[in-house]
Amino acid sequence: MIFSSLNINSKEKIHIQIENHVKEEIEKGIFKKGSKLPSTREVSKVLGISRNSVILAYENLESEGVIKSLRGKGTFVAIEKKLHKGDLIIDWEERISDYGKVCEELDIVKTELPWKKGMISFKSIAPDESLFDLEEFKRAFFNVFSLEGDKLLNYGYAKGYKPLIDYIKGYMEKKGVNLQGKDLLITNGFTEGFDILLRAVTEKGDTIACEEPTHNTAIKIIKAQGLNIKSIPMDSDGIDTNLLEEALMDNPPKLVYLIPSYHNPTGIVMNGEKRQEVYRICEKYKIPIIEDGFNEELMYSGSHVAPLVSLCGKGNGIVYIGSFSKILFPGLRIGWVFGDEKLIDKLESIKRAKNIHSSALDQAVFHKYMESGAFKRYIKKIRKHYKAKYNFTLLQVKKYIPHECILGQGGLHVFIKLKAVNGREVLNECYKRGVVFMPGDIFFNNNNNGHQWIRIGFSRVKEEDIEKGIKIIGEVVKELM
Numbered sequence: 001m002i003f004s005s006l007n008i009n010s011k012e013k014i015h016i017q018i019e020n021h022v023k024e025e026i027e028k029g030i031f032k033k034g035s036k037l038p039s040t041r042e043v044s045k046v047l048g049i050s051r052n053s054v055i056l057a058y059e060n061l062e063s064e065g066v067i068k069s070l071r072g073k074g075t076f077v078a079i080e081k082k083l084h085k086g087d088l089i090i091d092w093e094e095r096i097s098d099y100g101k102v103c104e105e106l107d108i109v110k111t112e113l114p115w116k117k118g119m120i121s122f123k124s125i126a127p128d129e130s131l132f133d134l135e136e137f138k139r140a141f142f143n144v145f146s147l148e149g150d151k152l153l154n155y156g157y158a159k160g161y162k163p164l165i166d167y168i169k170g171y172m173e174k175k176g177v178n179l180q181g182k183d184l185l186i187t188n189g190f191t192e193g194f195d196i197l198l199r200a201v202t203e204k205g206d207t208i209a210c211e212e213p214t215h216n217t218a219i220k221i222i223k224a225q226g227l228n229i230k231s232i233p234m235d236s237d238g239i240d241t242n243l244l245e246e247a248l249m250d251n252p253p254k255l256v257y258l259i260p261s262y263h264n265p266t267g268i269v270m271n272g273e274k275r276q277e278v279y280r281i282c283e284k285y286k287i288p289i290i291e292d293g294f295n296e297e298l299m300y301s302g303s304h305v306a307p308l309v310s311l312c313g314k315g316n317g318i319v320y321i322g323s324f325s326k327i328l329f330p331g332l333r334i335g336w337v338f339g340d341e342k343l344i345d346k347l348e349s350i351k352r353a354k355n356i357h358s359s360a361l362d363q364a365v366f367h368k369y370m371e372s373g374a375f376k377r378y379i380k381k382i383r384k385h386y387k388a389k390y391n392f393t394l395l396q397v398k399k400y401i402p403h404e405c406i407l408g409q410g411g412l413h414v415f416i417k418l419k420a421v422n423g424r425e426v427l428n429e430c431y432k433r434g435v436v437f438m439p440g441d442i443f444f445n446n447n448n449n450g451h452q453w454i455r456i457g458f459s460r461v462k463e464e465d466i467e468k469g470i471k472i473i474g475e476v477v478k479e480l481m
Contacts, residue, residue, distance in 0.1 A: 002025060002031070003047060004046060014049055014057075015053045015054075015056040015060065016057075018043070018053065018057035022057075026077060026081055028081075032077060033077050033078065033079060036075070037058075037076065040055050040058060062075075066079055098226065103220065106216075106224070112438070113428075119434050120434060120435045120472075121435075121437075121460075121461070122435070122438070122455075123437060124459065124460055126325075126460065127326060127327050127382070127412070127459055128385075128459050131378075132329065132378075133374055133377075133378055136369060137329070140366075140369040140372060141365045141368075144368045145361075152364050156360030157360075158348050158349075158352035158357045159351075160186025160357070161363035161367060163367050163371075164367040165184050165336075167367055167371060168322070168338075169182075169338075175306055175307055176310035177307065177309050177338070181341055182340065182344075183338075183340075183341040183345070185336060186334065186336050187337060187358060189323050189325050190217075190294075190323045191221070191335075192335070193323075193335050193336065194217075194292075194321055195221050195225075196351055197319060197321070197337060198255075200346050200350055201343075202255070204227070205226065205227070205228065207227065207228040207230050207254060208229055208230070209231075209232055210231060210232065210257045210258075211231075211232055211239045211257075211259065212232060212233050212234060212444060213440065213443035213444045213449075214257070214264075215259060215265075218292070219445060227254075230253050232244050237270060237274055238260065238268055238274050239278065241274065241278060244256070245281045245285075248281060248282070249285065254288075255287065256289050256290070258289060258290070259291075260307065260308055261295065262409065262410050262411035263294070264443075265415045265443045266407040267407055269410065270305070275311065276311065279308060279318075283315075288319065290318075291307060291320045292321055293307060293320055293322040293323070294323075294411075295326050295411045297324075298326075298410050298412070308320075309338065316339065316340035319339035319340075321335065322336050327382065329366065332366055334358065334366050386459065389458050389463070390411075390414075392458075393414055396467050397456065397470055400470050400471045401418070401470060401477055402419040402477050402478060403417060403418055403419055404418070412459035413456060413457040413459075414458070415440065415455050416454050417452050417453050418452050418453070419481065420452075421452070421477055422452065422480075423440050423441065423450070424439045426454065427439050430473055435469045437457070438454065438457070440452070440455060443455070456470070
């Protein structure tokens with residue numbers, strides 16, 4: 001009985017004590033809106049008082065709107081607990097960690113010029129969603145959901161959906177990779193895989209050697225974790241191996257991070273001979289390699305170059321981070337880390353601590369789609385499509401934009417070094433004319449090194465807009481020259 005805690009005193013009128021008690025219990029959250037109060041007869045019996053005092057208290061409370069009586073049903077609380085005026089004021093700006101500050105500082109969605117409706121945008125290097133085979137994906141979804149839907153909607157495994165793990169292992173083996181002593185962890189795209197790996201094997205203040213320029217998301221993750229970057233300039237065929245060896249010899253970094261195929265942002269594909277040389281140097285100085293398998297499938301001409309990890313044989317010095325996000329279903333955020341089985345075991349624990357597991361349903365549907373053979377058909381289609389777009393874009397750049405050089409052997413973008421002008425100045429003027437692209441300096445550890453460069457992503461732009469947009473860029477470059 002909620003009135004059993006009320007001790008009637010002789011100083012106040014009884015009905016006022018009852019009214020105050022009801023209000024206090026509402027404020028404490030004991031009585032909630034809709035709670036049924038005991039009858040006047042029950043209250044008078046418990047408190048040992050006149051029923052008339054209880055009736056008077058209930059009538060006064062009802063007149064104030066605190067309670068409400070419903071004929072034949074009883075008396076109920078009619079109000080919510082009053083919310084206290086908020087007076088806990090925190091200056092969150094002062095409390096943001098260095099990690100949070102770096103993430104925001106290097107967040108290009110917030111810091112770079114945004115796309116606006118009607119603009120021609122060369123910012124994205126995401127795949128063209130109009131090419132996705134939605135019917136095949138829906139078929140995969142319904143098939144797997146009818147077979148395993150109940151299990152897939154429950155908790156999964158941090159390591160990943162086993163049929164997908166086995167499929168990707170087979171996929172890696174076809175690339176010439178030795179699976180002995182290796183294992184694989186499914187992640188939410190490249191970003192999570194890279195973040196987990198660095199957290200597992202580095203300490204704040206360690207140094208990571210990278211190509212210059214390199215993937216801007218990798219730069220952000222490295223810096224956010226308090227790590228230093230040792231930038232190694234690139235030649236026309238990839239990282240400068242002489243400078244790489246000097247860097248490993250003088251002050252060895254903890255890791256070397258490389259994008260050997262369709263490099264972001266340059267689009268360069270490191271040839272087989274240079275890959276052998278890079279591996280030989282890292283093997284000599286016992287420095288592990290993180291290989292970013294960015295856009296490996298988008299070869300437009302020539303034969304596929306085997307990934308660096310295939311050079312390892314039974315060795316374990318290369319960790320491969322893969323993802324299909326730049327060519328297929330980036331919304332699923334499916335990636336993987338492939339490497340030494342003992343390392344993967346540690347990464348699995350970090351993954352479990354971060355987010356338990358990646359979506360089991362997404363993994364299962366993706367596996368069913370890949371297993372059906374649809375991916376092979378899709379790859380054949382998009383290579384032809386993007387090759388035509390790549391060649392068209394290259395033609396327009398050469399025709400309209402004054403440049404020192406154009407880099408890119410495939411993928412979904414070209415990287416252009418402008419002639420005698422600053423890429424950001426070009427961007428600012430183009431933005432006024434309805435064209436936006438990525439300035440090259442965001443891909444350099446030292447932004448000043450990339451001021452002449454711009455990246456043009458063409459994957460989601462129509463041919464007529466590619467020509468129109470590149471022509472505008474060219475006009476601006478000529479004006480600024």
